Amino acid sequence: MIEAIGLDADDTLWENESFFRLTEAEFCALLADHGAAEDIITRLFDVERANLRRYGYGIKGFMLSMVETAIELTDGAVDGRTIGRILDLGREMLAHPVDLLPGVEAALDALEGRRLILITKGDLMDQERKIAASGLAERFAAVEILAEKSPEAYGRVLWAQGIAPERFLMAGNSMKSDVIPVLELGGWGVFVPHEVTWAAEHADAPDHPRLREIGRLDELPGLVERIEGGAA
Missing domain, CATH: 1.10.150.240 (Putative phosphatase; domain 2)
Known part of the structure; x- marks a missing residue:
């Protein structure tokens, strides 16, 4: 699970x-x-x-x-x-408004009841502003704003939350920051590509049994069910 x-x-x-x-x-x-x-x-x-x-x-x-x-x-x-x-x-x-991407609200609705953790990186004040402006904060059991997304940083988050890496799944648009570090810890990494990604976040996809890719976030709930059922 x-x-x-x-x-x-x-x-x-x-x-x-x-x-x-x-x-x-x-x-x-x-x-x-x-x-x-x-x-x-x-x-x-x-x-x-x-x-x-x-x-x-x-x-x-x-x-x-x-x-x-x-x-x-x-x-x-x-x-x-x-x-x-x-x-x-x-x-x-x-000062720019926060615009949710297509499929986000549908994904969060479908994942309601699951333990969701928002894990982002960057300037603390700006990230806090965007999280508040998004209206999504209450959807998450925890919010973590990291300076860098390394395996060690993810490990500290999982340890603090009492989560075993093999029972953790991370989804995001950066192969380098959202996927590979979690795979290295033994978790699941789901790549959700965005049409515009900063060059510094690019990385080649590894050949890994726990790597998955979806086109939009609203495909995530179904993917999680298939993983748990052994069909993905």
Whole structure:
């Protein structure tokens, strides 16, 4: 039996990455005189990756990485107005409404009565804001906001919740963060791909007997029943 089901938040329950890509396009337009869009995006990605250990995941780190990239690309000549617009872009992202993805409410309705745990990562304040705005908090027995989704981090969550890894299933849009670490612990990993996923979250799917993939979250309840019945 599956004792508990973990669900990712960003791009599994609600839209997230698409807002980063829209902001990225505006950022490229701001710096159009200093390089082609693809070159600016590549440099921004490199800066983001380097800054993850400093700022972690989320909008605030993204905002600081945009500022740093603008300074680098202009050799320090970026003007205050441009920096101000970059900060405005970040604030607009932080104020964006939370839009649930198709199938989410139907999935949660069908999973009612099961032990659900929301496991996300990123900036604490922003994640708490989105969880509250989503209206979904009461659907979950527990909410965990992690700095990083590693096997060790998942292990600590399961230990605190008293859940054996082999009786735990995690579903999310990131093969790297939501699926592979749980498989390594001995749990079930369900990949729910989103049409827009940050490059840093990409990973090759392992050949693993407990890996599954679904197209939308509302396919999850049926999958869980098939797993428990030995048919999936």
